[in-house]
């Protein structure tokens with residue numbers, strides 16, 4: 001392996017123990033695991049003489065200034081936080097690859113003509129405070145700072161409190177137009193969260209766009225009672241309309257959308273009691289906004305009908321939403337031209353680099369509303385993600401680094 005390839009492998013290995021549990025990764029923002037990820041970022045940047053700053057929203061930036069001609073910068077990176085029991089690659093692969101791409105360019109004697117920033121955005125998964133891509137939303141002005149500051153985790157700790165405990169001033173939260181104006185483009189490399197590249201025999205692909213998606217919180221409020229003494233006819237059991245709603249969501253998504261209840265809390269949680277309330281989160285995604293609207297209307301109507309049948313109150317509230325994203329076509333075409341099939345490991349069929357749509361959300365999708373953004377995907381042979389089974393082979397990760405370096409050489413070159 002070359003120096004930069006060994007450098008990637010070492011960088012990657014050094015992050016693997018951080019936030020690892022027997023069931024996967026738990027790297028929630030502003031927890032000790034996240035602070036250890038931030039320390040890893042600072043160390044990786046320090047080892048490369050890249051000064052690090054934390055922006056007003058807690059996002060990390062490491063700068064390779066090069067000739068610093070005053071031209072706007074090119075940013076590359078991803079995020080370091082994880083879903084509950086997540087995999088190692090979703091997020092960190094983009095950050096480690098960004099550092100390794102700089103190593104590779106330096107190895108080749110390249111000096112950027114404009115600054116290159118390596119970024120790690122905060123709370124991309126929304127696993128702690130509930131809103132995905134929170135750091136990039138704040139940066140881009142896509143969420144009210146006061147609303148973000150007041151978001152609370154499962155223990156009732158607010159984002160403002162968590163950030164203050166980490167030494168940041170939550171009063172600084174909010175849009176950062178100067179920083180956005182200083183960026184010419186943002187390119188995020190990410191493990192593919194599907195197996196399309198594997199099917200095509202390609203190590204690296206480009207993103208076309210992101211499906212519109214969001215999270216809705218449904219609260220079914222019933223009446224707590226004794227499981228052994230309350231006749232069926234006398235119950236106001238919120239679990240039953242919830243169960244009907246799960247099935248309705250599956251039926252509503254059958255035409256090509258996606259609907260998932262991945263988190264549910266039954267209160268108070270007694271094995272021998274009828275629940276007083278069931279709180280559940282619906283994650284819904286679709287190829288277009290009209291289909292997504294129809295899905296949400298159908299699921300909400302089914303939830304209302306089932307709640308009424310069981311004498312249960314229902315509250316449905318949208319917690320976050322990302323409209324359809326189409327990545328900048330000019331930037332995407334430029335990247336497609338740079339990434340010849342040979343350097344990207346694409347199928348030897350004479351075709352160009354694959355360009356794929358995705359249902360997964362990303363910071364690049366949020367920033368797309370403010371500046372040209374693009375994404376590179378690295379092959380994931382099983383297609384599994386948000387799970388410890390998520391995987392990319394080292395050779396494919398290195399192909400991703402090579403592709404990212406080629407992109408940087410072009411976008412930040414003379």
Ligand code: GLV
Nearest residue numbers: 125132359360361
């Ligand atoms: C992030 O991974 C998302 O798509 O929710």
Ligand code: MN
Nearest residue numbers: 083090125386
């Ligand atoms: Mn993810």
Ligand code: MN
Nearest residue numbers: 090091124190
């Ligand atoms: Mn991700």
